[in-house]
Amino acid sequence: MEMLDSDKAYNDNYLRTYILDNVREAQQIMGADSANNLKHYAVLMQKIKPMLNLKSQIINVSFKQQIAIRNVQECQGKSNQINNKMKIDPTRKFTGRRR
Structure with a gap:
C-alpha cells in the first residue's frame, strides 16, 4: 500500500492483485477459528476490503481526471x-491579375 500511495509502483494493477492475493492468503492461514480468537486480526480483515475498494475507486477517479485533463x-x-x-x-x- 505504501508503494501505491507514493507512486513508486509502475504497474498499479499488478500491485493491487498482489495485495489482494496477500489478503486472501492471510485469511486462509488464519481461518475462521483463529480469526475469532485473534480479534485484532478479525477487525483488520473485516475492514481491509472496504479500504481496498475505496483505494481502487480513488485510483479510477484519478485516472479519469488525468484523461479529462489530457x-x-x-x-x-x-x-x-x-x-x-x-x-x-x-x-x-491573392495572386490574380492587377488592372
Whole structure:
C-alpha cells in the first residue's frame, strides 16, 4: 500500500492483485477459528476490503481526471491551431491579375 500511495509502483494493477492475493492468503492461514480468537486480526480483515475498494475507486477517479485533463489540453491545442489559421488574411495571398 505504501508503494501505491507514493507512486513508486509502475504497474498499479499488478500491485493491487498482489495485495489482494496477500489478503486472501492471510485469511486462509488464519481461518475462521483463529480469526475469532485473534480479534485484532478479525477487525483488520473485516475492514481491509472496504479500504481496498475505496483505494481502487480513488485510483479510477484519478485516472479519469488525468484523461479529462489530457482531453482539455488536446482541445486547447486544436483551438489554438484553428485560431492561428483564422488570423491569416486570405486576401494578402491573392495572386490574380492587377488592372
